[in-house]
Amino acid sequence: MSEAAIRLSDVHKSFGPTPIIMGVSLDITRGERHAIIGPNGAGKTTLFNLISGRLPLSRGRIELDGQAIDGLPAHRINRLGLSRSFQITSIFPRMTVFENVRCGLLWSMGYRYSFWHLLGRESRLNAAAEQLLADVNLESRRDLPAGLLSYAEQRALEIGITIAGGARTVLLDEPTAGMSRSEANHAVALIRRVTEGKTLVMVEHDMSVVFDLADVVTVLVYGQVIASGPPAEIRASRAVQDAYLGTAAH
Amino acid sequence: MSEILAHPGARPVPTTGAAAFARRHGPWFLALAVALALPWLFYDWSRARHSGFVVAMLSQMSMMAIFALSYNMQMGQAGLLSFGHAVFFGLGGYCTAHALNAVKGGSFWLPTELVPLVGGVGGLVFAIVFGYVATKQRATAFAMITLGIGELVTACALMFHTFFGGEGGVSTNRMIGTSLLGWSYGPSIQVYYLIVAWTAIAVALMMLLTRTPLGRMANACRDNFERAQFVGYDPSIVRFFQFALSGFFAGIAGGLYTLTYEIVTFDTVAGAMSANALLMTYIGGVGAFAGPVLGAVLIVLLQSWVSLLSNSWLVYVGVLFIVMVTFAPGGIAGILLMHEPLWRAGRLGRLAVPYARLLAPGVIAVAGFVLLVELCSFLTIGAAQGKAFKLSGLTIDPQHPGAWLIGALLLGAGGLVLWREGRRFRAAWEALVEEIKAGARA
Numbered sequence: 001m002s003e004a005a006i007r008l009s010d011v012h013k014s015f016g017p018t019p020i021i022m023g024v025s026l027d028i029t030r031g032e033r034h035a036i037i038g039p040n041g042a043g044k045t046t047l048f049n050l051i052s053g054r055l056p057l058s059r060g061r062i063e064l065d066g067q068a069i070d071g072l073p074a075h076r077i078n079r080l081g082l083s084r085s086f087q088i089t090s091i092f093p094r095m096t097v098f099e100n101v102r103c104g105l106l107w108s109m110g111y112r113y114s115f116w117h118l119l120g121r122e123s124r125l126n127a128a129a130e131q132l133l134a135d136v137n138l139e140s141r142r143d144l145p146a147g148l149l150s151y152a153e154q155r156a157l158e159i160g161i162t163i164a165g166g167a168r169t170v171l172l173d174e175p176t177a178g179m180s181r182s183e184a185n186h187a188v189a190l191i192r193r194v195t196e197g198k199t200l201v202m203v204e205h206d207m208s209v210v211f212d213l214a215d216v217v218t219v220l221v222y223g224q225v226i227a228s229g230p231p232a233e234i235r236a237s238r239a240v241q242d243a244y245l246g247t248a249a250h
Numbered sequence: 251m252s253e254i255l256a257h258p259g260a261r262p263v264p265t266t267g268a269a270a271f272a273r274r275h276g277p278w279f280l281a282l283a284v285a286l287a288l289p290w291l292f293y294d295w296s297r298a299r300h301s302g303f304v305v306a307m308l309s310q311m312s313m314m315a316i317f318a319l320s321y322n323m324q325m326g327q328a329g330l331l332s333f334g335h336a337v338f339f340g341l342g343g344y345c346t347a348h349a350l351n352a353v354k355g356g357s358f359w360l361p362t363e364l365v366p367l368v369g370g371v372g373g374l375v376f377a378i379v380f381g382y383v384a385t386k387q388r389a390t391a392f393a394m395i396t397l398g399i400g401e402l403v404t405a406c407a408l409m410f411h412t413f414f415g416g417e418g419g420v421s422t423n424r425m426i427g428t429s430l431l432g433w434s435y436g437p438s439i440q441v442y443y444l445i446v447a448w449t450a451i452a453v454a455l456m457m458l459l460t461r462t463p464l465g466r467m468a469n470a471c472r473d474n475f476e477r478a479q480f481v482g483y484d485p486s487i488v489r490f491f492q493f494a495l496s497g498f499f500a501g502i503a504g505g506l507y508t509l510t511y512e513i514v515t516f517d518t519v520a521g522a523m524s525a526n527a528l529l530m531t532y533i534g535g536v537g538a539f540a541g542p543v544l545g546a547v548l549i550v551l552l553q554s555w556v557s558l559l560s561n562s563w564l565v566y567v568g569v570l571f572i573v574m575v576t577f578a579p580g581g582i583a584g585i586l587l588m589h590e591p592l593w594r595a596g597r598l599g600r601l602a603v604p605y606a607r608l609l610a611p612g613v614i615a616v617a618g619f620v621l622l623v624e625l626c627s628f629l630t631i632g633a634a635q636g637k638a639f640k641l642s643g644l645t646i647d648p649q650h651p652g653a654w655l656i657g658a659l660l661l662g663a664g665g666l667v668l669w670r671e672g673r674r675f676r677a678a679w680e681a682l683v684e685e686i687k688a689g690a691r692a
Contacts, residue, residue, distance in 0.1 A: 107482030111463040
C-alpha cells in the first residue's frame with residue numbers, strides 16, 4: 001500500500017476557458033502536516049474543492065489512501081476518510097453547538113438515515129459528542145444556537161465538526177483567517193492537538209502559523225507547484241521568495 | 251433576545267425525570283383532554299344530541315393539525331417549500347375510499363379503526379414515487395417540481411375516472427361493521443374520537459421523528475446542505491426519506507378526511523388544499539414543532555365559524571397571512587416563544603399595561619377594517635344575494651357615505667394610535683429584556 005494519504009497526478013481544472021489549476025502533481029505523506037501557501041488567486045481553495053469532491057476535475061487523477069476518488073460525490077469521499085473545513089465558516093447555524101458536533105458524528109457511528117433511533121437514548125453517541133465539545137473547548141456554549149457564537153468560537157466549532165467523523169485525512173481552509181493573534185495561537189494549539197496522528201493539509205496565509213505547524217510546505221503559484229519541502233528549505237528558497245514571500249511578506 | 255436564553259432564569263427548569271416530562275409534554279396532554287372534553291361542553295342535554303357543527307369543526311381541526319404538521323416536516327424541518335402537499339392528503343383519501351368500499355363489498359377484512367392506515371400507506375407510496383423526482387432538487391427547483399406534481403395529479407383526478415371518479419369523486423360508506431370496539435361509526439362523535447386517537451398517535455410519531463438521526467440531519471441539510479455532505483450525508487437522500495415519511499402522515503390525514511365526509515373529490519389534491527397546508531403551517535409557525543397545530547386550529551376556526559358570519563372570510567385569512575409574514579415571521583408559536591425568557595424571569599406581568607394599551611387601538615383599527623370590507627362585500631355580493639347588512643339589530647345601508655366615513659375614520663385613527671403605541675410597546679419590551687440581561691449578569 002502506498003505511503004501517500006493523498007496523491008495528485010497531473011490535476012487540471014478550468015472554469016470555462018480560464019485555467020485555474022494547471023497540472024498539479026503532489027504526494028501528501030500519511031501522518032504529515034502539510035501547508036499549502038501561495039498568493040491570492042493561486043488556486044489553493046480550488047485545489048481543496050477538487051480533492052474534497054466539491055468540484056469535478058477537468059483532467060488528472062486524485063487518490064486517497066491509494067484509491068481513486070476523482071469523480072466521486074463529496075459525501076462518498078467523506079465516508080472514505082477525508083474531511084474538510086471551509087474558508088467561510090460552514091456550520092449549522094440554527095442548531096445548538098451540541099447538535100452541530102453530534103451531526104458530525106452520526107454517519108461515522110453508523111446511524112446512516114435511521115429514523116428508528118432516538119438520539120437522546122444513544123449514550124455512546126452523546127458521550128462522544130460531549131467529549132468532542134470538550135476537545136474544542138466549547139462546553140460552556142453547549143446549548144447555544146451555533147449562529148450566535150463569536151467568530152473564533154465558530155471556527156473552533158467547525159474544526160470540531162470536521163474532525164468528528166474520525167477522518168484520517170483533514171483539510172483545513174484558512175483555519176486562522178480573521179483571528180486576532182491570541183485567537184490564532186489558541187486555534188493552532190487546538191489544531192495541533194486534535195489532528196494528532198492524522199494527515200493534515202491546510203491552506204494558510206499566516207506565515208507564523210505555517211512555519212509553526214507544518215512539516216512540509218507546498219507553494220502554489222498560478223495553478224502550479226513551484227516548490228515543496230520542509231519549512232526551512234522553503235523559507236530559504238530563492239524561487240519562492242521571488243514568487244511569493246518577497247512580495248507578500250511584510 | 252436569544253442571548254437571554256443562555257442565562258439561567260429565575261424559575262428553575264427541571265431537566266430530568268417525571269417533572270421534566272410533565273413540563274415538556276404537559277401542554278400536549280392538556281390539549282388531548284380539551285379535545286376529548288370539548289364536544290360535551292356543546293352537548294344539547296334536552297335533546298340528548300351533540301352539536302353537529304362543533305363536532306364537525308373539531309374533526310376538521312384535528313385532521314388538519316396532522317396535515318399541517320406533516321407539511322412542516324418538509325417546510326420547517328427540512329427547509330423544503332412544497333406547493334403540492336395536498337397530493338398525498340388527497341391520494342391517501344382516495345385509497346381509503348376504495349379500501350372502505352372493498353371491505354364493505356367483502357373483498358377483504360380490515361377493522362374500521364385501522365382504515366386511516368390505508369391512507370397513510372397510500373400517501374407513503376405516492377410520496378416515494380413523486381419524492382424520487384422532487385427531492386433530487388432543493389430550494390426553488392424543488393418548489394417548482396412540487397407545483398408541477400400538484401397540477402399533474404389534479405389533472406389526472408379529472409381524467410382517470412376508474413380511480414378518481416371524475417368530478418363527482420368517489421363516495422363511500424364508513425359503516426363497514428368491522429369495528430374492534432363494536433362502534434357503528436354512524437354518529438360523527440364516534441368518528442371524532444377515532445380522529446383524536448389517530449391525531450395523538452401521528453403527533454407523537456412526528457415528534458419522535460424530530461429526535462432521530464434522520465430528523466436531525468433534515469435540520470442540518472436545511473441549515474447548510476454542503477456541510478451535511480462533508481459529514482458523510484447525501485442531502486438528496488435525507489430529503490427523500492423526510493419527504494416520503496411526510497407523505498405518510500399527510501395520507502393518514504386524508505384517510506381521516508374520507509372517514510369523516512364519506513366522499514373524496516379532486517379538490518382534496520388540488521392547489522387550494524396545498525395552499526391551505528402552507529397557510530396553516532406558516533401562520534402557526536414553522537420554527538416550533540407545535541406551531542402548525544395552532545395554525546390549523548385558527549384557520550379551521552376562521553373557515554367554519556367566520557365563514558358563517560361573513561362572505562369575505564377569505565379576505566381576512568389573506569390579510570392575516572400577509573400581516574403574519576410581515577410582522578411575525580415566526581408565526582403564532584414564534585410570538586409565544588418570544589415571551590418565554592420573560593416568563594422564566596418572572597417579569598411577564600410587566601407587559602400587561604403595554605399590551606392593554608395596544609388592545610384598544612388594535613380593536614378599533616380592526617373594527618374599522620372589517621366594516622370597510624363588509625361594506626364592499628354588501629355593496630356587491632350581498633346586494634346580488636339580496637341580503638341586508640345588519641349589525642346588532644341596526645341595518646346599515648352600504649350606499650350611504652356615513653358608514654364608509656365611520657369605517658375609514660376607525661381604521662385611520664385606530665391605525666395611527668396603534669402605530670404609536672406599537673413603538674412605545676417595542677421600547678418597553680426592549681427595556682425589559684435589557685433589565686433581565688443585566689439581572690442575569692449580576
